[in-house]
Amino acid sequence: MKKLIVATKNQGKVNEFRDMFSKYxxxxxxxxxxxxxxxxxxxxxxxxxxxxxxxxxxxxxFLQVPVLADDSGLEVDALNKRPGVFSARFAGEEKDDQRNLEKVLDELNGIENREARFVCALALAIPGKETIFERGTCEGRIATKSFGESGFGYDPIFIPKGYEETFAQLPSEEKNQMSHRSRAIQQMETSIQDILT
Incomplete structure (x- = not known):
């Protein structure tokens, strides 16, 4: 099997990447x-x-091998695209998923426009070559409270477009077919296949 290092310690992301890349x-x-x-x-x-x-x-x-990294987050239109790049630390420097999503819900209290999107930017760094970038987004809206036990981060309050359930209520296979991360990986597919052949 071909091997790829993903520069993350976030187990939720690791599991998603493993699921998505295994088909390749x-x-x-x-x-x-x-x-x-x-x-x-x-x-x-x-x-x-x-x-x-x-x-x-x-x-x-550091490792002198190709490495993939992502940075992703939630953009909420009514909050001027916040939390954005500060998604992981929205409620403070200590990363706390529950406090982060509660802060989003608090700031949206009484606001009708709940349009939002998840964004994922991927960077594929290859020693001695130019870094390759791709971006994926998933449009949706913010729920009025948390629903579901699956996923991580803001999944319990994000309802993807065309659905009534949050990401945390959907089976991981279904989420992974439409997520911002899967869309970015699809864009990156050819580049990854090329460097790993």
């Missing part, structure tokens, strides 16, 4: 799977692409 015959490894201590990458970018690039290039330079 690609085995996915996260930073949690590596014995070598990895450099810490501070996400100082102002866009999803910049943060994904920082992570992918730092780890690719």
């Amino acid at each position: 015959g690609i085995e996915t490894y996260s930073l949690n799977d590596l014995d070598t201590p990895m450099p810490d990458v501070e996400e100082t970018g102002t866009t999803f692409e910049e943060n994904a690039q920082l992570k992918a290039e730092t780890i690719a330079d």
